Amino acid sequence: MIRLVAGYATAALTMLVLDGVWLTVATPRLYKPRIGELLADKPSLPPAVVFYFLYVAAIVVLAIQPALREGGWRRLLTHAVVFGLVAYATYDLTNQATLKTWSTTITLVDMAWGTLVTTAAASAGYAVMRWIGK
Structure with missing residues (x-):
């Protein structure tokens, strides 16, 4: 159980740090000039927390655990x-297909x-879980 919690926490921290930097840099340079009218003045924290919780859980279940069971880094x-x-792609292509802007x-x-960012988070979580062992 400690191994799983440590892997999840490492993947989550990696994702949060990298995504925080990305959003800080990319929002004014990429998002605001192109879709500024769609952006909220301030992000809503509750949906963001739910997203990160679920997304990191999916990283653990769909990438890290299969790699630990069946084949290592290549599988990961x-x-x-x-x-x-x-x-x-699901998010971006759906938006591109359904939004005017x-x-x-x-x-x-x-x-x-x-x-x-998904690969970096998965790699960090996987490395910690391998390091801790079974």
């Missing part, structure tokens, strides 16, 4: 990349970011 990276890409640039950059 494959699952993390696919999960991050598909999760962020959505930028293809945001879709492409955000999908790349989602792939990267």
Whole structure:
């Protein structure tokens, strides 16, 4: 149980730190100029907390645990990349398909970011869980 909690906490901390930096840098440079009218003046914390809680749990279940059971780093990276890409593509492509104002640039950059941050969080959580052992 300690191993699972440590892996989850490490993945969550990695994701929160990286995403915090990303959003601080990207919002004024990428998001605001392209979809500023859609952005809230201040993000709502409760949905953000629920998102991170669920997303990191999915990273653990869909990427970290299969890699620990069946094959190591290659399995981890494959699952993390696919999960991050598909999760962020779902959000971005749905927005692009349904909203009047959505930028293809945001879709492409955000999908790349989602792939990267998911893979980084999964890798950090996996490394800690391997280090702790069974």
